[in-house]
Amino acid sequence: MQAIKKVLITGGSGQLGTAIKSIVHTVNDSIQFKFTDSDDLDITNYESVWDFLNQKNFDYCINCAAYTHVDKAGDDSDLALLINEEGVKNLAQACHKTETVLLHISTDFVFDGQQNVPYLETDRANPVSIYGHSKFKGEQQIVRNMERYFIIRTSWLYSAYGHNFFKSMLKYGAERNQLSVVFDQVGTPTSAHDLAAVLIKMISKGVKDYGIYHYSNEGVASWYDFASAIFEINDISVNLRPIRSKEYPLPAERPAYSVMDKSKIKKVLGLDIPHWTSSLVEVSNVFKKERE
Ligand SMILES: NC(=O)c1ccc[n+]([C@@H]2O[C@H](COP(=O)([O-])OP(=O)(O)OC[C@H]3O[C@@H](n4cnc5c(N)ncnc54)[C@H](OP(=O)(O)O)[C@@H]3O)[C@@H](O)[C@H]2O)c1
Structure with a gap:
Protein backbone atom coordinates (compact mmCIF):
# COMPACT_ATOMS: atom_id res chain seq x y z
CA MET A 1 0.00 0.00 0.00
CA GLN A 2 1.17 3.53 -0.82
CA ALA A 3 2.16 5.61 2.24
CA ILE A 4 0.04 8.70 2.85
CA LYS A 5 1.91 11.94 2.15
CA LYS A 6 1.28 14.74 4.64
CA VAL A 7 1.47 18.25 3.17
CA LEU A 8 1.57 21.54 5.06
CA ILE A 9 0.43 24.67 3.21
CA THR A 10 1.55 28.04 4.58
CA GLY A 11 -0.19 31.25 3.46
CA GLY A 12 -3.19 29.05 2.68
CA SER A 13 -5.71 31.92 2.54
CA GLY A 14 -3.93 33.78 -0.26
CA GLN A 15 -4.60 33.45 -3.97
CA LEU A 16 -2.45 30.35 -4.62
CA GLY A 17 -3.36 28.71 -1.30
CA THR A 18 -7.06 29.07 -2.16
CA ALA A 19 -6.45 27.67 -5.65
CA ILE A 20 -4.79 24.61 -4.08
CA LYS A 21 -7.69 24.27 -1.62
CA SER A 22 -10.14 24.32 -4.52
CA ILE A 23 -8.64 21.19 -6.11
CA VAL A 24 -7.76 18.99 -3.14
CA HIS A 25 -11.03 17.07 -3.63
CA THR A 26 -9.63 15.88 -6.99
CA VAL A 27 -6.67 14.23 -5.25
CA ASN A 28 -7.07 10.72 -3.87
CA ASP A 29 -6.54 9.88 -0.20
CA SER A 30 -2.83 9.32 -0.72
CA ILE A 31 -2.20 13.01 0.10
CA GLN A 32 -3.43 14.77 3.25
CA PHE A 33 -3.37 18.57 3.34
CA LYS A 34 -3.11 20.90 6.32
CA PHE A 35 -3.86 24.51 5.36
CA THR A 36 -2.60 27.29 7.61
CA ASP A 37 -2.89 31.06 7.34
CA ASP A 76 7.85 48.47 3.55
CA SER A 77 11.25 46.98 2.79
CA ASP A 78 11.84 45.73 6.37
CA LEU A 79 8.56 43.82 6.35
CA ALA A 80 9.12 42.51 2.80
CA LEU A 81 12.52 41.14 3.85
CA LEU A 82 11.20 39.82 7.16
CA ILE A 83 8.56 37.71 5.39
CA ASN A 84 10.27 36.90 2.07
CA GLU A 85 13.78 36.31 3.43
CA GLU A 86 13.67 35.62 7.22
CA GLY A 87 10.36 33.76 7.03
CA VAL A 88 11.64 31.59 4.20
CA LYS A 89 14.90 30.97 6.08
CA ASN A 90 12.86 29.78 9.09
CA LEU A 91 10.95 27.37 6.88
CA ALA A 92 14.11 26.14 5.17
CA GLN A 93 15.90 25.46 8.48
CA ALA A 94 12.91 23.74 10.08
CA CYS A 95 12.19 21.70 6.93
CA HIS A 96 15.83 20.63 6.77
CA LYS A 97 15.85 19.47 10.41
CA THR A 98 12.54 17.61 10.07
CA GLU A 99 13.36 16.12 6.64
CA THR A 100 10.40 17.88 5.06
CA VAL A 101 10.60 18.64 1.33
CA LEU A 102 9.97 22.35 0.71
CA LEU A 103 8.10 23.58 -2.37
CA HIS A 104 8.60 27.34 -2.41
CA ILE A 105 7.04 29.79 -4.85
CA SER A 106 9.24 32.50 -6.30
CA THR A 107 8.89 34.96 -9.13
CA ASP A 108 9.98 36.16 -12.57
CA PHE A 109 10.75 39.46 -10.78
CA VAL A 110 14.12 38.01 -9.72
CA PHE A 111 15.25 38.88 -13.29
CA ASP A 112 16.07 42.34 -14.62
CA GLY A 113 14.15 41.85 -17.88
CA GLN A 114 17.07 42.81 -20.13
CA GLN A 115 16.98 39.53 -22.11
CA ASN A 116 14.89 38.97 -25.21
CA VAL A 117 14.83 35.18 -25.07
CA PRO A 118 13.09 33.14 -22.32
CA TYR A 119 14.94 33.02 -19.00
CA LEU A 120 16.47 29.69 -17.95
CA GLU A 121 16.73 28.61 -14.31
CA THR A 122 20.51 29.06 -14.63
CA ASP A 123 20.33 32.65 -15.91
CA ARG A 124 21.65 35.32 -13.57
CA ALA A 125 19.11 36.84 -11.20
CA ASN A 126 19.32 40.62 -10.93
CA PRO A 127 16.11 41.99 -9.41
CA VAL A 128 15.15 45.59 -10.19
CA SER A 129 12.63 46.06 -7.35
CA ILE A 130 12.67 45.66 -3.56
CA TYR A 131 10.01 42.95 -3.88
CA GLY A 132 12.12 41.04 -6.44
CA HIS A 133 15.19 41.51 -4.24
CA SER A 134 13.38 40.14 -1.16
CA LYS A 135 12.15 37.10 -3.12
CA PHE A 136 15.65 36.41 -4.44
CA LYS A 137 17.04 36.65 -0.89
CA GLY A 138 14.46 34.03 0.12
CA GLU A 139 15.64 31.72 -2.68
CA GLN A 140 19.24 32.12 -1.48
CA GLN A 141 18.25 31.20 2.08
CA ILE A 142 16.72 27.95 0.85
CA VAL A 143 19.75 27.02 -1.25
CA ARG A 144 22.01 27.79 1.72
CA ASN A 145 20.03 25.93 4.38
CA MET A 146 18.70 22.74 2.82
CA GLU A 147 18.97 20.27 -0.06
CA ARG A 148 15.52 18.80 -0.63
CA TYR A 149 13.73 21.83 -2.09
CA PHE A 150 11.84 22.92 -5.17
CA ILE A 151 11.91 26.64 -5.87
CA ILE A 152 9.22 27.25 -8.48
CA ARG A 153 9.40 30.65 -10.13
CA THR A 154 6.15 31.76 -11.69
CA SER A 155 4.84 34.92 -13.35
CA TRP A 156 1.73 37.12 -13.62
CA LEU A 157 -0.33 34.86 -11.36
CA TYR A 158 -4.10 35.29 -11.55
CA SER A 159 -7.19 33.30 -10.66
CA ALA A 160 -10.78 33.56 -9.54
CA TYR A 161 -9.46 34.22 -6.01
CA GLY A 162 -7.74 37.04 -4.14
CA HIS A 163 -6.40 40.23 -5.71
CA ASN A 164 -4.97 40.03 -9.21
CA PHE A 165 -4.88 41.73 -12.62
CA PHE A 166 -7.67 39.55 -14.07
CA LYS A 167 -10.10 40.54 -11.31
CA SER A 168 -9.03 44.20 -11.44
CA MET A 169 -9.70 44.32 -15.20
CA LEU A 170 -13.16 42.78 -14.74
CA LYS A 171 -13.91 45.40 -12.09
CA TYR A 172 -12.62 48.35 -14.17
CA GLY A 173 -14.34 46.96 -17.26
CA ALA A 174 -17.67 47.13 -15.43
CA GLU A 175 -17.04 50.68 -14.17
CA ARG A 176 -15.33 52.49 -17.08
CA ASN A 177 -15.73 53.04 -20.81
CA GLN A 178 -12.06 53.62 -21.47
CA LEU A 179 -8.88 52.10 -20.06
CA SER A 180 -5.15 52.43 -20.73
CA VAL A 181 -2.83 49.46 -20.21
CA VAL A 182 0.92 49.14 -20.81
CA PHE A 183 2.17 47.25 -23.85
CA ASP A 184 5.93 47.49 -23.26
CA GLN A 185 6.17 44.86 -20.50
CA VAL A 186 6.08 41.34 -21.82
CA GLY A 187 5.68 38.09 -19.91
CA THR A 188 3.27 35.19 -19.49
CA PRO A 189 0.03 35.21 -17.49
CA THR A 190 -0.21 32.11 -15.28
CA SER A 191 -3.37 30.54 -13.94
CA ALA A 192 -2.97 29.85 -10.21
CA HIS A 193 -5.33 26.92 -10.75
CA ASP A 194 -2.84 25.38 -13.23
CA LEU A 195 0.10 26.07 -10.92
CA ALA A 196 -1.77 24.46 -8.01
CA ALA A 197 -2.25 21.28 -10.08
CA VAL A 198 1.46 21.25 -10.99
CA LEU A 199 2.53 21.51 -7.33
CA ILE A 200 0.28 18.59 -6.43
CA LYS A 201 1.62 16.61 -9.39
CA MET A 202 5.19 17.13 -8.13
CA ILE A 203 4.20 15.67 -4.79
CA SER A 204 2.11 12.79 -6.09
CA LYS A 205 4.85 11.76 -8.53
CA GLY A 206 7.43 11.94 -5.74
CA VAL A 207 9.87 13.88 -7.93
CA LYS A 208 13.39 13.84 -6.50
CA ASP A 209 15.14 16.16 -8.96
CA TYR A 210 15.38 18.98 -6.45
CA GLY A 211 16.30 22.51 -7.46
CA ILE A 212 14.97 25.61 -9.20
CA TYR A 213 12.17 25.38 -11.77
CA HIS A 214 10.27 27.83 -13.98
CA TYR A 215 6.54 27.42 -14.46
CA SER A 216 4.11 29.69 -16.30
CA ASN A 217 1.46 29.03 -18.89
CA GLU A 218 2.61 28.81 -22.53
CA GLY A 219 2.83 31.86 -24.76
CA VAL A 220 3.85 35.48 -24.51
CA ALA A 221 1.78 38.60 -23.88
CA SER A 222 1.99 42.23 -22.89
CA TRP A 223 -0.29 43.48 -20.11
CA TYR A 224 -2.27 45.15 -22.92
CA ASP A 225 -2.71 41.79 -24.71
CA PHE A 226 -3.75 40.18 -21.43
CA ALA A 227 -6.32 42.90 -20.68
CA SER A 228 -7.63 42.74 -24.24
CA ALA A 229 -8.16 38.95 -23.99
CA ILE A 230 -9.84 39.29 -20.57
CA PHE A 231 -12.37 41.73 -22.05
CA GLU A 232 -12.94 39.69 -25.18
CA ILE A 233 -13.45 36.37 -23.37
CA ASN A 234 -15.75 37.95 -20.81
CA ASP A 235 -17.80 39.94 -23.39
CA ILE A 236 -16.89 43.31 -21.91
CA SER A 237 -16.86 46.30 -24.20
CA VAL A 238 -14.16 48.83 -23.26
CA ASN A 239 -12.13 51.24 -25.32
CA LEU A 240 -8.68 49.83 -24.50
CA ARG A 241 -5.67 52.03 -25.21
CA PRO A 242 -2.07 50.67 -25.32
CA ILE A 243 0.37 52.93 -23.47
CA ARG A 244 4.05 52.88 -22.52
CA SER A 245 5.13 52.23 -18.91
CA LYS A 246 6.47 55.77 -18.65
CA GLU A 247 2.90 57.05 -19.20
CA TYR A 248 1.75 55.03 -16.16
CA PRO A 249 4.56 55.38 -13.62
CA LEU A 250 4.38 53.02 -10.65
CA PRO A 251 6.57 53.09 -7.52
CA ALA A 252 8.33 49.79 -8.39
CA GLU A 253 10.22 49.10 -11.60
CA ARG A 254 9.15 45.94 -13.47
CA PRO A 255 11.25 43.77 -15.80
CA ALA A 256 10.41 44.72 -19.40
CA TYR A 257 10.73 41.09 -20.48
CA SER A 258 10.14 38.20 -18.10
CA VAL A 259 9.18 35.21 -20.23
CA MET A 260 10.57 32.03 -18.65
CA ASP A 261 11.82 28.84 -20.28
CA LYS A 262 9.83 25.89 -18.95
CA SER A 263 11.66 22.97 -20.59
CA LYS A 264 12.99 21.65 -17.27
CA ILE A 265 9.65 21.27 -15.49
CA LYS A 266 7.99 19.93 -18.66
CA LYS A 267 10.62 17.20 -18.89
CA VAL A 268 10.64 16.21 -15.23
CA LEU A 269 6.85 16.07 -14.90
CA GLY A 270 6.00 15.04 -18.47
CA LEU A 271 3.85 18.18 -18.60
CA ASP A 272 1.82 19.55 -21.46
CA ILE A 273 1.35 23.17 -20.36
CA PRO A 274 -1.81 24.97 -21.52
CA HIS A 275 -1.48 28.22 -23.50
CA TRP A 276 -2.35 31.27 -21.41
CA THR A 277 -5.40 32.06 -23.58
CA SER A 278 -7.01 28.65 -22.98
CA SER A 279 -6.33 28.89 -19.24
CA LEU A 280 -7.90 32.36 -19.27
CA VAL A 281 -11.12 30.83 -20.63
CA GLU A 282 -11.01 28.23 -17.80
CA VAL A 283 -10.36 30.82 -15.09
CA SER A 284 -13.15 33.05 -16.46
CA ASN A 285 -15.52 30.07 -16.22
CA VAL A 286 -14.45 29.32 -12.63
CA PHE A 287 -14.93 33.00 -11.76
CA LYS A 288 -18.44 33.01 -13.24
CA LYS A 289 -19.36 29.79 -11.37
CA GLU A 290 -18.06 31.19 -8.07
CA ARG A 291 -20.35 34.21 -8.48
CA GLU A 292 -23.50 32.17 -9.25
N1 LIG B 1 0.68 37.30 -7.67
C1 LIG B 1 1.60 37.24 -8.63
O1 LIG B 1 1.44 37.84 -9.73
C2 LIG B 1 2.84 36.42 -8.46
C3 LIG B 1 3.72 36.30 -9.51
C4 LIG B 1 4.86 35.52 -9.34
C5 LIG B 1 5.07 34.89 -8.13
N2 LIG B 1 4.19 35.04 -7.11
C6 LIG B 1 4.47 34.35 -5.84
O2 LIG B 1 3.48 33.36 -5.67
C7 LIG B 1 3.25 33.14 -4.27
C8 LIG B 1 1.78 33.17 -3.98
O3 LIG B 1 1.28 34.46 -4.32
P1 LIG B 1 -0.24 34.87 -4.12
O4 LIG B 1 -0.64 35.65 -5.30
O5 LIG B 1 -1.03 33.68 -3.68
O6 LIG B 1 -0.07 35.87 -2.87
P2 LIG B 1 -1.16 36.42 -1.85
O7 LIG B 1 -2.53 36.23 -2.40
O8 LIG B 1 -0.73 37.79 -1.48
O9 LIG B 1 -1.02 35.45 -0.60
C9 LIG B 1 0.08 35.52 0.26
C10 LIG B 1 -0.35 34.92 1.58
O10 LIG B 1 0.76 34.97 2.46
C11 LIG B 1 0.25 35.21 3.74
N3 LIG B 1 1.29 35.74 4.63
C12 LIG B 1 1.86 36.97 4.64
N4 LIG B 1 2.75 37.06 5.65
C13 LIG B 1 2.74 35.86 6.29
C14 LIG B 1 3.43 35.35 7.41
N5 LIG B 1 4.32 36.08 8.07
N6 LIG B 1 3.18 34.07 7.81
C15 LIG B 1 2.27 33.33 7.15
N7 LIG B 1 1.56 33.76 6.08
C16 LIG B 1 1.80 35.03 5.65
C17 LIG B 1 -0.87 36.21 3.55
O11 LIG B 1 -1.72 36.15 4.65
P3 LIG B 1 -2.34 37.51 5.28
O12 LIG B 1 -3.23 38.06 4.20
O13 LIG B 1 -3.07 37.01 6.48
O14 LIG B 1 -1.17 38.39 5.59
C18 LIG B 1 -1.50 35.67 2.27
O15 LIG B 1 -2.53 34.76 2.57
C19 LIG B 1 4.09 34.18 -3.55
O16 LIG B 1 5.29 33.60 -3.14
C20 LIG B 1 4.38 35.22 -4.61
O17 LIG B 1 5.59 35.90 -4.35
C21 LIG B 1 3.07 35.78 -7.24
Missing part, protein backbone atom coordinates in the same frame (compact mmCIF):
# COMPACT_ATOMS: atom_id res chain seq x y z
CA SER A 38 -0.85 33.80 8.98
CA ASP A 39 -2.91 33.54 12.20
CA ASP A 40 -2.23 29.79 12.62
CA LEU A 41 1.36 29.83 11.47
CA ASP A 42 3.39 33.03 11.10
CA ILE A 43 6.47 32.06 9.10
CA THR A 44 8.46 34.96 10.61
CA ASN A 45 8.27 33.27 14.03
CA TYR A 46 10.90 30.50 14.07
CA GLU A 47 9.58 28.89 17.28
CA SER A 48 6.10 28.48 15.76
CA VAL A 49 7.49 27.18 12.49
CA TRP A 50 9.71 24.71 14.32
CA ASP A 51 6.95 23.52 16.70
CA PHE A 52 4.52 23.07 13.84
CA LEU A 53 6.88 21.08 11.65
CA ASN A 54 8.45 19.12 14.48
CA GLN A 55 5.17 17.96 16.02
CA LYS A 56 3.16 17.11 12.93
CA ASN A 57 5.62 15.07 10.88
CA PHE A 58 4.92 16.50 7.41
CA ASP A 59 6.48 15.05 4.25
CA TYR A 60 6.10 18.28 2.25
CA CYS A 61 5.57 21.98 2.89
CA ILE A 62 4.20 24.20 0.11
CA ASN A 63 5.08 27.78 0.99
CA CYS A 64 2.43 30.12 -0.42
CA ALA A 65 3.13 32.71 2.30
CA ALA A 66 4.77 35.88 1.04
CA TYR A 67 4.84 39.65 1.10
CA THR A 68 3.38 40.34 -2.38
CA HIS A 69 2.72 44.12 -2.51
CA VAL A 70 5.17 44.94 -5.29
CA ASP A 71 4.58 48.71 -5.21
CA LYS A 72 4.45 49.07 -1.41
CA ALA A 73 7.64 47.05 -0.85
CA GLY A 74 9.83 50.16 -1.29
CA ASP A 75 8.26 51.80 1.77
